[in-house]
Amino acid sequence: MMSQVFLSVALALVMLIFFTLIRALGGPTVLDRIVGVNMIGTKTTVLLLLIGLVYEAMPMFIDIALAYAFLNFIATLGACKYFRRSKRAHLVDDPATEKELPA
């Protein structure tokens, strides 16, 4: 019973990852994409733990999830540092719609 619960939670998380991918792919600014990738990384950490529970290989997947959480944090900080250095970040893909804020 609990295995089915974990499997359904994992499927819901995969669906939510796809919805977050919309923002990560098509976000108007670069920083939106960084936020989307950060959220996908958090969901993936939980998903790895759930995979470990379903396949009953928890001591292996716990290390993978821990490494993924560290890597996600470091990657976000590195990307932020990079865009703070460059004073002219390429904020919007199309410069014509730069001032057009969504209502």
Add this chain to the structure above:
Amino acid sequence: MNWIVIILLALGVFFFAISTIGILRLPDFYSRLHAAGKCDTLAATLTVSAIALYNLHDLSFGSVLVSWKVFFIVFFIFMASPTATHAITKAALIVGVEPWLKKGGRE
């Protein structure tokens, strides 16, 4: 025991869904960051706590050790996710992402 795990998992998935809806629907960058920063931290904390609690259902030295590492992941996410959100906000302020104001509103 199992029902506590199921309730924590359901609450975690609910808050993950809330944060996903927030990041898709909110109008500007800073409010999207507001949805992403807090709801995601709470949802990950709830879900990973449920996994650590379920892992303790057979008490042995190995499962206690694994649950201890899972709780370390909870602690790390609880520390790291708001820090990452703060770093992204600071980078956005320096780069110059404009906040969304009402018409005629002032900063």
